[in-house]
Amino acid sequence: MPSAYALIDCNNFYVSCERLFAPRLAGRPVVVLSNNDGCVIARSEEAKALGVAMGEPYFRCRNLLRRHGVQVFSSNYTLYGDLSRRVMDLLRELEPEVEVYSIDEAFVRLPAAAPAELAEQGRRLRELIRRWVGIPVSVGIAATKTLAKVANRLAKQEPDHGGVFVLASASVDAVLAGVGVGEIWGIGRRRADLLRTHGLRTALDLKRGDDAWLRRRLTVTGLRTAMELRGVSCLTLAEAPAARHSVASSRSFGRLVSDRGELGEALISYLSLAAEKLRRQGLVAASLHVYLTTDRFQATTPQYSGGRTVILARPTGATPELIPPARRCLEALFRPGYGYRKIGVVLAGLSPAGMRQGELFASSGPAAAEALMEACDRVNQRWGRDTIRSGGAGLVRPWRNRREYLSAAATTNWAEIPVVTA
């Protein structure tokens, strides 16, 4: 290979994070639930062996989990985010070219070398991350990112690979023949179905697919995937994170909400979250989108969903300036008589706060709003989220979602730091 890509992927990441501060969970089945304790989004190997499916609704497997004494956690993104940062920081110390791809994955570019040597490098990264952060990872190495994904899957599947697998070009076809077309990175449910109805069942079939047909039916992204399987690198390493295009915040409610006032509280509350995220990244938004929807799983009740986008008078990240237009969106969208399950907000048209265009007819410039927001953010950072918040976000918040099995913020909050007793 001219140069190789390594994919470092944390094993069952959320579960590994929970186990880090609860060693008694080692070897025991553990699952982590999505927001609202909705469905299973991470499973330990023991939980997988019990037949708990990825994405399975919690209410449907609750009995099975209880019967087998499976330890259940709500998502603790504060904890996962911090441990992710530690893994990625270490990786960047060890390697010059790193792309953080997701909370639990990173691509690394390695100089060309013999497979045995690449495997040795993979083992080294794996061991250092295990020793210094405590999170187990798998490493897949190949000529392209898509093939590195395949290699990583094999590193995880076969215990005798020791968590590291190098997919050398000589063995690519034999390996791809054993990989289902739906398991390839970039091929989701719809495309997998389409490919199978046309007789392409394995990664090898896709690799040998007709370019014009792939381009037409799967767009350029599908063709790129096929090229990558052929060893032609089409996806390069993105070391600097790309500029964001949007910031969103939404939640499902703990119960259905029909009351306009409660919807408004939830909206302001999520809007505040999104605006805070925006300011933390030094951005302002030029447009705002609000959407709401009823419960799509209740086929028997009347369904309604809608969204509304407004262009803001001026780009801003100040919550008080965003609230009135957001309220107007809700007023336009709201239909009485429905049970709503979810409301959300998307801030888009993002640009750096410093580059904002001047205003022709400003009365009280954006400076005042900015200073206010800065002060609020500082207070909330020091004394905890929501110490200062918009009155419109509500105090009781009966619509709040569930997090019944939350673990401690063991690495980011002094009050929740683990205590060691001898």
Place this chain on the structure above:
DNA sequence: TCTGGGGTCCTAGGACCC
């Protein structure tokens, strides 16, 4: 009773302009 949330990219189609 109970089914997550936050992103990206691509394409098609319409509006608009010269």
Place this chain on the structure above:
DNA sequence: TCTGGGGTCCTAGGACCC
């Protein structure tokens, strides 16, 4: 009688990812 062609921008919707 005659009904171009090319370009840009925007939006909605689909598909995919973790």
